Every structure is written in C-alpha cells, then in structure tokens.
Amino acid sequence: MSEAPFNIFIPDDKLALLHKKLELTTFPDELAEAGWEYGVPLADVRRLVERWTNGYNWREHEAALNAELPQFTRDIMVDGHGTLNIHYVHKKSAVAEAIPLLFVHGWPGSFLEARKLLPLLTKGTDKFPAFHLVAMSIPGYGFSEYPGTKGFDLEQYAEVGNKLMLALGYSEYVTQGGDWGFPITCRIAKMYGGKHSKAWHTNMPIGDAPKSPAQPSLTDKEKAGLERTSWFHRLGGGYLRQQSTQPQTLGYSLSDSPAGLLAWIYEKLVNWSDAYPWEDDEVLTWISIYWFSRAGPTASLRIYFEAGNRSIDSAFSVPEPRPIIPLGLSQFPRDIMVFPKSWTREMGNIVFDGEHESGGHFAAYEKPESLVADLRKMFGKGGPAFGVVSDKNGYATKVSL
Numbered sequence: 001m002s003e004a005p006f007n008i009f010i011p012d013d014k015l016a017l018l019h020k021k022l023e024l025t026t027f028p029d030e031l032a033e034a035g036w037e038y039g040v041p042l043a044d045v046r047r048l049v050e051r052w053t054n055g056y057n058w059r060e061h062e063a064a065l066n067a068e069l070p071q072f073t074r075d076i077m078v079d080g081h082g083t084l085n086i087h088y089v090h091k092k093s094a095v096a097e098a099i100p101l102l103f104v105h106g107w108p109g110s111f112l113e114a115r116k117l118l119p120l121l122t123k124g125t126d127k128f129p130a131f132h133l134v135a136m137s138i139p140g141y142g143f144s145e146y147p148g149t150k151g152f153d154l155e156q157y158a159e160v161g162n163k164l165m166l167a168l169g170y171s172e173y174v175t176q177g178g179d180w181g182f183p184i185t186c187r188i189a190k191m192y193g194g195k196h197s198k199a200w201h202t203n204m205p206i207g208d209a210p211k212s213p214a215q216p217s218l219t220d221k222e223k224a225g226l227e228r229t230s231w232f233h234r235l236g237g238g239y240l241r242q243q244s245t246q247p248q249t250l251g252y253s254l255s256d257s258p259a260g261l262l263a264w265i266y267e268k269l270v271n272w273s274d275a276y277p278w279e280d281d282e283v284l285t286w287i288s289i290y291w292f293s294r295a296g297p298t299a300s301l302r303i304y305f306e307a308g309n310r311s312i313d314s315a316f317s318v319p320e321p322r323p324i325i326p327l328g329l330s331q332f333p334r335d336i337m338v339f340p341k342s343w344t345r346e347m348g349n350i351v352f353d354g355e356h357e358s359g360g361h362f363a364a365y366e367k368p369e370s371l372v373a374d375l376r377k378m379f380g381k382g383g384p385a386f387g388v389v390s391d392k393n394g395y396a397t398k399v400s401l
Contacts, residue, residue, distance in 0.1 A: 002074070002075075003072050003073075003074050003167075003168075004072060004073050004074070005071070005072055006071040006072050006073045006087060006143065007066045007071065008062050008065055008066055008071070008143070009062070010058065010062065010292045014292065015058060018052075018258055018291065019053060021256075021257070021258050022049055022052055022053040022258055022259065023053060025049055025257075025258075025259045027042060027045065027046060027259075028042070029042075030042040036270075036271075039263070039267060040263045040266055040267045040270075044266070045259060045262065045263050045266070047280065048262055048266065048280055048283060048284065049258075049259050049262065051280045051281070051284065052258070052262070052284050056280075056281055056284045058288060061281065061285045061288070065112075065115075065285075068115060068118070069089045069091075069111070069114075069115065069118065070089060070090060070091050071087065071088070071089055071090075071143075072087070072088055072089075072090055073085050073086060073087050073088075073143070074086055074088070074164065074167060076160055076163050076164060076167070077163075078147065078152075078156050078159055078160060078163075079156075079159065080149075080151070080156075081147040081149050081151075081152055081156060082147060082149070084139055084144065084145045084146075084147060084160065085144070085145045086136055086137070086139070086144045086145070086160060086164060087111070087136070087137040087142055087143035087144045087294070088111070088134055088135060088136040088137065088144075088164060089111050089114055089118070089133070089134070089135040089136075090132075090133070090134050090135075090168065091118050091122050091132070091133045092122070092132045093121075093122040093123070093124060093130040093131060093132050093133075094122070094130075095122075095123075095124040095129075095130035097129075097130075098122070098124060098129070098130040098131055098132045099129055099130070099131050099132070099173075099174060099379055099389050100131070100132045100134065100165065100168075100170035100172070100173035100174070100389065101121065101131040101132065101133055101134065101173065101174050101175070101176060101375075102134050102135075102136070102161055102164070102165055102173055102174070102175045102176070102185075102188075103117065103133060103134065103135040103136075103175075103176050103177065103181070103364070104135075104136065104138065104157075104161060104175065104176070104177035104180070104181035104184045104185050105135070105137075105138065105141070105177070105178075105179070105180070105181055105364075106177070106178060106179020106180035106181045106182070107141075107179060107180055107243075107300055107301075107303070107304075108264075108265040108268050108269070108286075108290070108300075109179060109362065109365075110137060110141055110142045110286070110289045110290070111135045111136070111137045111141075111142050111289075112142075112285070112286060112289055112365075113135075113362065113364045113365050114133065114135035114364060115365075116364065116365060116368035117133065117135075117364050117368050117371070117372060118133055118135075120368060120369065120372040121133050121372055121375070127380070127381075128376035128380045129376060129379050129380045129381075131375070132170070134164065134165060134168060134170075134173075136160070136161060136164055138157055138160070138161075138180070138184065138303075139152065139156075139157065139160060139295075139299075140293075140295050140299035140300050140302060140303070141293060141295075141299070141300050142289055142293055142294070143293065143294045144294065144295070145294060145295060146295040146299040146302070150306070151306060152302070152303075152306055153306045153307050154183050154184060154187045154307045154315065155187055155191065157180075157184045157187070157303070158184055158185075158187035158188045158190075158191055158192070159191075161175070161184065161185075161188055162188055162191070162192045162196055162197070165196065166196065171196060172196060172198050172388075172389045172390060173196065173197065173198065173389065174197070174198055174199045174200065174201070174379065174385075174388065174389065175188055175189070175197060175199075175200045175201070176200070176201045176202070176203075176371075176375065177200075177202055177203075177204075178202060178203040178204040178335075178361070178362075178363060178364070179204060179361065180303055180307075181202070181204075182202045182204045182206065182316065183307065183315055183316055185200045185201075185202065186200070186202075186318055186319075186323065188200070189323035189325050189327070189348070190319065190323045193323045193324065193325040194324070194325060197325060198325060198326075198385075198388040198389050199325050199326040199327070199328070199351075199378075199379070199385045199388045200323070200325065200326075200327055200328070201327070201328035201329070201330070201352070201374070201375060201378060202327075202328075202329060202330070203329075203330045203331075203332060203335070203363040203364070203371060204335060204337070204361075205329045205330075205331055205339060205344040205347065206316050206317060206318070206337065206339065206344065206347065207339040207340070207342075207343030207344035207345075207346070207347065208317075208343055208346075209343055210342060210343065216340075216342045218340055219340075221333065221355075222340040222341070224333065224338075225331075225333065225338030225339060225340065226338070226339070226340070228333070228334065228335070228336070228337075228338050229336075229337045229338055229339065232336040232337060236271060236272075236336060239264075239268075240304065240308070240312055243301045243304035243305070243308075244304040244305055244308040244309045244312055245305070245309060247298065247301035247302055247304060247305050248298065250298075250301060251296075251297065251298025251301060252298075254290075254297040254298060254301075255296050255297050255298050258287075258291055261287060261290060261291060261297055262283075262284075262287050265286070265287055265290065266283060266287070268361075269283060269286065269362075272334075272335075272336050272360055272361035272362065273334065273360040273361060273362055273366055274332070274333070274334035274358050274359050274360035274366060275334075276360065276362070276365075276366045318346075318347050318348055322346075322347070322348045322349070323348050323349070324348070324349050325348075325349065325388075326349055326351040326352075326378075326384065326385045326388060327347060327348040327349050327350050327351065327352075328350070328351060328352035328353075328354075328374065328375075328378040328384075328385065329344060329347070329350060329352065329353045329354065330354040330355075330356065330363065330370075330371060330374045331353075331354065331355050331356065332356050332358070332359030332360055332361075332363050332366075332367065332370075333356065333357070333358065333359065333360075334358070334359060334360035334361070335359075335360055335361045335363075336360075336361050341353065341355075351378070351384035351385055352374065352377065352378040352383070352384050352385065354374040354377070356370050
C-alpha cells in the first residue's frame with residue numbers, strides 16, 4: 001500500500017462557512033454566579049467564539065502544523081470493513097537503533113497530542129534511547145476515514161495500528177496510549193503481542209478493587225486518586241452515556257454548531273487536565289481539528305457505541321488472558337480515573353510503574369517531558385524493557401497487506 005505525503009489544507013469555502021456559523025451563534029442564558037458548577041461558563045464560550053470569529057488565524061496554525069509534523073496517508077484494508085485511508089504522523093529518528101513507537105490517542109484528542117512528544121522522542125544519547133514516532137489519526141478522527149459500516153470495534157482499531165506499522169517496515173515495535181489509546185494498544189498487545197508488538201505503555205492505568213476481604217491500606221495519594229475517580233463517575237461522566245448510546249443524536253449538534261462543539265470539548269480540556277494554562281488559540285486549534293476532520297465530529301463518537309455500549313467498564317479493562325508482553329504504567333494524579341497501585345497490579349506483565357506529582361488526562365500534551373522520561377527509563381539501557389525490539393533499525397522487509 002503506497003504512502004502519500006499529506007499537508008493539511010482546509011478549502012476557503014469551509015473557512016467561510018465556519019465564520020458564518022460562528023457569527024450566527026445563539027448563546028444560552030446563565031444563572032448568576034454559576035461558575036463551572038453547571039458546565040462551561042458563558043463568558044468563556046463567548047470569549048472563545050469571538051476569538052475564533054475575529055482574531056484566530058487558522059492558516060497560521062495550519063502552516064505551523066504542516067511545518068512541525070511530517071504527515072502522510074496510506075490505504076489499509078480492514079477485515080470486513082473494506083479499505084480505509086489512514087492519516088498519520090511519521091518521524092524517523094536520526095539514531096540508527098531507534099525504537100519504533102506507535103502513539104495512539106483517544107477522545108477528545110487527536111494526532112495533535114503527539115506534537116510535543118516528537119522532538120523529544122526522536123532524540124537519543126548514550127544515556128537514553130531514541131524512537132521512530134508514528135502517531136496515527138485513529139479511524140474517524142482527524143484526517144483518517146471512518147468506515148460506512150457498523151461494528152468497527154477495538155479489534156479493528158488494533159488491526160489498523162498493526163498493519164500501519166508493518167506497512168512502514170516496522171516488523172517489531174512498541175506502543176503508547178491513553179484514553180481510547182489504552183484499550184486499543186491493549187488489543188494490539190493481545191492480538192499481535194510477541195511477534196510484532198513487543199511492549200506497551202499506558203498513562204491511564206485501570207484497576208479493580210481487590211476481591212480479598214483484607215484490603216491493603218491506602219496512602220494519602222491513593223485516597224486522593226479515588227476521590228478524583230469518584231468525582232468523575234458522579235459529575236464528569238455524563239458524556240459517556242450519551243456517546244455510547246445515542247451518538248447520532250448528539251452528532252447533529254456537534255456537526256452543525258461550532259460553538260456547541262467548542263463547549264463540549266473545552267469542558268473536558270479544562271476539567272480533565274491539571275490546571276494546564278490553555279491559551280485560547282491553543283484550544284481553537286484543538287477544536288478546529290475536530291470541526292475540519294475528514295469524517296466530521298460525529299464519527300469520533302462512534303467508538304463509544306461500538307466498543308462501550310455493551311459495557312464501558314469491559315471496554316476499558318484488560319481482557320483475559322492478559323497480554324504477556326512487558327507493560328509500563330505512568331500515573332498522573334489529575335487523570336479522570338486514578339487507582340491505587342494494588343488495584344492495577346493485575347493488568348498484565350508490569351515491568352515499569354511510574355508515579356508523578358502533577359499532570360492530568362492529556363499527559364502527552366500536559367507533561368510531555370515526564371511521559372518521555374518514563375519511556376526512556378522503561379526502554380533505555382538498564383531498563384526493564386531494554387532490547388525488546390530486536391530489529392531496532394526498523395527497516396525490516398515490508399509486509400504485504
């Protein structure tokens with residue numbers, strides 16, 4: 001399957017339509033002193049819509065993304081779902097023995113989350129390893145196609161990721177992901193572990209309370225983590241039910257109203273991060289990737305229906321039998337779910353378990369240096385997963401897809 005270079009270019013008529021819709025925005029009322037208790041404050045959305053309409057320069061940010069991120073597309077055949085044209089970032093390190101790494105984002109993220117990782121991961125010294133970075137737009141996100149068929153589940157996302165790495169010549173590779181990137185890389189480890197996927201790492205450790213009556217004592221940090229998890233289930237998880245049961249209904253609002261899409265995602269960017277200082281243009285670039293996405297904003301919701309409608313808990317759990325390849329964990333205290341270490345120890349063959357003092361759900365974007373440091377410790381010399389990729393050059397014979 002041939003690779004095609006890709007540059008983002010949004011036609012002028014789409015930019016004009018966006019501005020017309022923004023100018024016609026009807027804002028809701030708001031209770032006095034509501035703050036964030038009822039959702040995104042009206043003042044925030046007004047400010048962002050005004051900036052998006054009259055100050056934000058998409059062409060400037062579009063050019064910056066194209067300059068920073070080497071992007072490509074490639075057709076990949078998915079069993080039972082035909083051929084999909086997949087968009088991805090691919091940056092090879094100048095270090096000959098760099099480790100191929102597939103980065104998998106989730107919702108409401110995109111390939112944009114790898115932007116800060118790229119210059120860090122592709123560097124290497126005698127003290128830490130370098131990586132060839134591949135960050136795909138998972139089907140239905142960014143500039144990747146989404147199939148016109150039902151039943152595109154986690155196994156199909158995993159199939160796309162594995163076939164992409166093989167097509168790039170990486171017969172052996174490692175993976176990293178959070179949010180939906182966690183269950184997708186988990187399925188990659190389960191389906192292709194050992195032969196192709198050699199190790200996996202997640203910044204979203206998921207666990208269950210021990211079944212033993214004798215519960216281990218919890219540290220203050222672990223108690224705070226459970227309080228954060230409880231908050232998410234009580235006050236932050238309503239979107240899960242909507243997106244996993246009636247995504248099409250929600251899709252009309254997100255596809256028609258840029259202000260509605262902005263509010264829906266901006267809420268998560270603020271509530272799920274650890275006091276990250278979001279700049280307005282930064283937020284608008286993030287939202288614009290969804291607004292201008294190839295398949296449209298609605299397509300990004302369908303993973304919740306296909307994978308999570310049966311049970312969101314089962315979708316975000318490690319299926320039996322557990323993958324046996326090395327697993328690395330990095331925990332950030334303001335993620336949406338933060339579990340005690342005793343709850344996550346059964347996730348698989350854990351060889352690395354890092355814990356951080358700050359950071360939230362978007363670790364690759366909020367705390368890229370911390371995440372990269374963990375990957376270097378896990379895969380570097382003396383690390384528990386050093387040498388798992390035998391074909392470190394990543395130039396193996398390409399596999400026919």
